Amino acid sequence: MTQNRLINEKSPYLLQHAHNPMDWYPWSEEAFERARNDDKPIFLSIGYATCHWCHVMEKESFEDEEAADYLNETFVCIKVDREERPDIDAVYMAVCQMLTGSGGWPLTIFMTPDKIPFFGGTYIPKQNRFGRPGLIDLCRNVKRLWETERDKVLTSASSISGNLGKIFSFHSGGALDETVFDDAFAQFEKIYDARFGGFGSAPKFPTPHQLLFLLRYHHRTGKKQPLEMVKKTLSAMRLGGIWDHVGYGFHRYSTDKHWLVPHFEKMLYDQALLAQAYLETFQITQDRFFSDTAREIFSYVLRDMTSEAGGFFSAEDADSEGEEGKFYVWTTTEAEKILGTDASAWRRIFNMEEEGNFLDEASGRKTGTNILHLGQSLSRWADETGAKETELKEQWDNTRRKLFEVRKKRIHPLKDDKVLTNWNGLMIAALSMGARILNDPEYTVIAEKSAEFILQNMMDEKGRLLHRFRDGEVAIPATAEDYAFFTHGLLELYGTTFNPSYLESAIQFTDIMISDFWDTEAGGFFLTDKTATDLPIRPKELYDGAIPSANSISLFNLLRLSRLTGDPKWENLANELAEAFSGTVKTQPTAFTYFLMGYDFAMSEGHSPSNTINASTATG
Numbered sequence: 001m002t003q004n005r006l007i008n009e010k011s012p013y014l015l016q017h018a019h020n021p022m023d024w025y026p027w028s029e030e031a032f033e034r035a036r037n038d039d040k041p042i043f044l045s046i047g048y049a050t051c052h053w054c055h056v057m058e059k060e061s062f063e064d065e066e067a068a069d070y071l072n073e074t075f076v077c078i079k080v081d082r083e084e085r086p087d088i089d090a091v092y093m094a095v096c097q098m099l100t101g102s103g104g105w106p107l108t109i110f111m112t113p114d115k116i117p118f119f120g121g122t123y124i125p126k127q128n129r130f131g132r133p134g135l136i137d138l139c140r141n142v143k144r145l146w147e148t149e150r151d152k153v154l155t156s157a158s159s160i161s162g163n164l165g166k167i168f169s170f171h172s173g174g175a176l177d178e179t180v181f182d183d184a185f186a187q188f189e190k191i192y193d194a195r196f197g198g199f200g201s202a203p204k205f206p207t208p209h210q211l212l213f214l215l216r217y218h219h220r221t222g223k224k225q226p227l228e229m230v231k232k233t234l235s236a237m238r239l240g241g242i243w244d245h246v247g248y249g250f251h252r253y254s255t256d257k258h259w260l261v262p263h264f265e266k267m268l269y270d271q272a273l274l275a276q277a278y279l280e281t282f283q284i285t286q287d288r289f290f291s292d293t294a295r296e297i298f299s300y301v302l303r304d305m306t307s308e309a310g311g312f313f314s315a316e317d318a319d320s321e322g323e324e325g326k327f328y329v330w331t332t333t334e335a336e337k338i339l340g341t342d343a344s345a346w347r348r349i350f351n352m353e354e355e356g357n358f359l360d361e362a363s364g365r366k367t368g369t370n371i372l373h374l375g376q377s378l379s380r381w382a383d384e385t386g387a388k389e390t391e392l393k394e395q396w397d398n399t400r401r402k403l404f405e406v407r408k409k410r411i412h413p414l415k416d417d418k419v420l421t422n423w424n425g426l427m428i429a430a431l432s433m434g435a436r437i438l439n440d441p442e443y444t445v446i447a448e449k450s451a452e453f454i455l456q457n458m459m460d461e462k463g464r465l466l467h468r469f470r471d472g473e474v475a476i477p478a479t480a481e482d483y484a485f486f487t488h489g490l491l492e493l494y495g496t497t498f499n500p501s502y503l504e505s506a507i508q509f510t511d512i513m514i515s516d517f518w519d520t521e522a523g524g525f526f527l528t529d530k531t532a533t534d535l536p537i538r539p540k541e542l543y544d545g546a547i548p549s550a551n552s553i554s555l556f557n558l559l560r561l562s563r564l565t566g567d568p569k570w571e572n573l574a575n576e577l578a579e580a581f582s583g584t585v586k587t588q589p590t591a592f593t594y595f596l597m598g599y600d601f602a603m604s605e606g607h608s609p610s611n612t613i614n615a616s617t618a619t620g
Contacts, residue, residue: 173583523580
């Protein structure tokens, strides 16, 4: 079996491609030097280890000798793990969205040896499909253009290069006021799905920071509707197929509007942020449905996503044995064999069908397998069947254990066991909150162990954070996300333990972040530090996508440090940060909900009498 340069990498995603017939390079100066010397453009492919469509493109093209030959002949080919290098992903995903209006993974970029893109897309099939060119035809066209009409390619690249600076530009609109909260809520009202919960139609993503904002809007205004929107959404997700009813934890997102059919990968950041949403909803409602869900999320993470040393792993794959979801779905025959006389009742409760309820995404046909999902809560099933709720829940727990023991013997999906500082920070924060809200000291112990793992293993000799740990190797300079998210975790941990060392570390990392990442001209934090030189532009992010941006979480961090230390310098900087982005936030506030949470915190408890974040009104 052949191997390429990726065999020397630590990333599970890059190692997945180490035996492709592709002449892959990791992102390195060696690759760009080769492109310049061979006078070839770059084929850049960005993805992650647990990405279903990344697997599809690999099987169709990167493992295919014919497609690989075309790619190797036309390009110098570079493979990047977006989780290891979120900065590279940020730049070229923004380019793709600018060129196509959408994005996703795998991300496919054609660019010059000087790293300037001239084509962007996502998944591309090997052959032409539905009038769109496939990868082989694209290679032919690029090769012809590069060799005979290069001026067209360079003109396109030059045009994109001229717009790179605009991609990460934000504008100030003066101080924000309370109307931004009302505007955000009005936008959520318009897209809220009152029948199934969530926002918009298919596909549906959890986006827990939107729910966290709505909880704060409920608290701020006293309106019941935002709380009901959160309760409906969290309940529908927990009862749907996006939740793993047998092993716990949430899958990445639902492909339909009903929360039934997920993409089955499980991401650490989803578990952390969703745990926080369920915990805060429990705080408001005192409904144990929400606290139980948070506990079950933690059970999954501690069982399957935690290293012995204390770090949290990144993700679990959607696919096993080459099929998406195979590890998680059940036939009715399996259920009858495992559960015996109890099978018919649980088949009804969990909506299992003989022909299956899991539809193949490509063909739309039923697969004969079932995703377990509840049409209603077990308490309602108890009412309907005349059983006692406690007895039905106990019966389900016994049934779940039987299914779990059988499932354990299946071939498991790949676990991406790298430890990332940023995502660990989110999980530390969630566990610290869980310890306080659920009065469970076990979560404190686990959060402290993870924090100590990072403090002992993921810093360089100058005290700066590093991004990734795997297989005994720590590497990759930290991004602003690492500093912001880990500081967030430390502040939550301090709020649980009152151990001053965590507050001291939070201050230390925030000082480094200001020194190394702050934009002294326009305000806000760049994603990369001031020494980074391997990208054509320093990205700066504000949009709160699958995870909040570093700038959004930093706004919160700075304000909390101001409260905890009494030092006004933190709130002064928070004011600069808020004003740097205020105009952009006003245009589409639902895209910046974690940022709005920070702003809401600034206005809480009468701290800012003018109802704006403004240094002149800051108190000590």
